[in-house]
Amino acid sequence: MPQIRAILKFTLFISWTLLAMFCGAFTYVFNRNLHEKLLRLYCQTILKIFNVKVGEKGFENLPQDAMLYVSNHTSYMDIIVIGSRISVRFTPKIEISKWPVINTLVNMSLPVYIHRNSTKTLEQKNTIKEIINSGDSILIFPEATTNDGNKVLPFKSSLFSVAEPHEEDNADDHICVQPISIVYTHIDGEPANKGNMDRIAWYGNMKFLPHLWNLLAAKSAKVKIIYHSTIYYDDFGDRKSLSKHCEEVISKGVDDIRKNPN
Numbered sequence: 001m002p003q004i005r006a007i008l009k010f011t012l013f014i015s016w017t018l019l020a021m022f023c024g025a026f027t028y029v030f031n032r033n034l035h036e037k038l039l040r041l042y043c044q045t046i047l048k049i050f051n052v053k054v055g056e057k058g059f060e061n062l063p064q065d066a067m068l069y070v071s072n073h074t075s076y077m078d079i080i081v082i083g084s085r086i087s088v089r090f091t092p093k094i095e096i097s098k099w100p101v102i103n104t105l106v107n108m109s110l111p112v113y114i115h116r117n118s119t120k121t122l123e124q125k126n127t128i129k130e131i132i133n134s135g136d137s138i139l140i141f142p143e144a145t146t147n148d149g150n151k152v153l154p155f156k157s158s159l160f161s162v163a164e165p166h167e168e169d170n171a172d173d174h175i176c177v178q179p180i181s182i183v184y185t186h187i188d189g190e191p192a193n194k195g196n197m198d199r200i201a202w203y204g205n206m207k208f209l210p211h212l213w214n215l216l217a218a219k220s221a222k223v224k225i226i227y228h229s230t231i232y233y234d235d236f237g238d239r240k241s242l243s244k245h246c247e248e249v250i251s252k253g254v255d256d257i258r259k260n261p262n
Contacts, residue, residue: 002217002218003217005216005217005219006213006216006217009049009050009216010213010216012049013046013049013050013216016042016045016046016049017042017046017105020038020041020042020108021104021105021108023038024038024039024042024108025108028108035110036087039083039087039108039109039110040083040084040087042083043079043080043081043083043084044084046080046084047080047081047084050077050080050215050216050218050221051218051219051220051221052077052080052081052220052221052222052223053220053221053222053223054081054084054085054222054223054224054225055185055222055223055224055225056085056224056225056226056227057224057225057226057227058226058227058228059085059225059227061227062086062178062227063176063178063230065176066132066133066134066135066136066137067132067137067175067176067177067178067230068128068132068137068138068139068140068162068163068175068176068177068178069082069086069088069137069138069139069140069178069179069180070139070140070142070160070177070178070179070180070246070250071139071140071141071179071180071181071182071250072141072143072152072181072182072250072251072254073141073143073145073146073147074146074147074148074149074182074183074184074200074201074202074203075146075149075184075200075201075202075203076146076202076208077184077200077202077215077223078141078182079109081182081223081225082139082180082182082225083109085225086137087136087137088136088137088138088139089109089110089111089112089131089136089137089138089139090109090111090112090138090139091111091112091113091114091128091138091139091140091141091159092106092111092113092114093113093114093116094113094114094115094116096111096113097113110136112124112127112128112131112138114159116144121158121159121161124159125158125159125161125162128159128162129162129175132162132175133175138162140159140162142155142156142157142159142160142243142246142247143155143156144156145203146201146202146203147201147203148194148197148198148201148203149183149184149192149197149200149201150193150194150197150258151251151254152247152250152251152254154247155243155244155246155247156243157239157240157242157243157244158239160177160233160239160240160242160243160246161239162175163175163177163232163233163239163242164233164239165233165234174232174233174234175232175233176230176231176232177230177231177232177233177242177246178227178228178230179228179231179246179249179250179253180225180226180227180228180250180253181225181226181228181249181250181252181253181254181257182223182224182225183223183224183253183254183257183258183261184197184200184201184221184222184223185222185223185224185257185261185262186220186221186222186261187199187200187218187220187221188218188219188220188221189219189220191261192261199214199215199218199221200215200218200221222261224257224261226253226256226257228249228250228253231245231246
């Protein structure tokens, strides 16, 4: 039965992805607003195919302005989950732009590719800042990698400098920072733990296709998102303090959900 379920889901997944990519090739060029709606619909439909239910806390308090989202990172599914709820551009590593097939799909999501090379930090910071100031939200994963979902890895602070205001900026130009915690709470109706989290957490040396197949074979999953209070760079004075605060808030959110997953 799990294999039949995986085959059915995989067929729906591929069919919907190809259709969305075909439609997206036109909306990407001719209608930006429609393209963003298509991306949201794509993510929402993928969650239905995978039978992933999303619970949220604080969504109703989200500001409407473009901002810098900051999140912990467990799996490629994080992008689908978050993308199903908010309009945001992601920051994948530059290596993904060279992955056959996958890069075509990723490019449709209007990504901002990130170089891990420190010599590119200033250039990337300015690019992201310009994008947010032009009206698009950006999401970063400061852990710079995925993990097993039971903890939050130390944050790298470099991209938090995006939120640093220029001396000539007006107060309205200051970039809002929105920390969020994302936690997978249940898999196949059972609480997620070290024994079953590998069904959805993708990290280390895990191969993508075998992991995806095992996830497709699962009956269902549940995930929770907490949208924490928004903050500004000025509240902290430097990017390392801002990064540390986000790490602590997001870590506490993950721990709180782990203690009370229902």
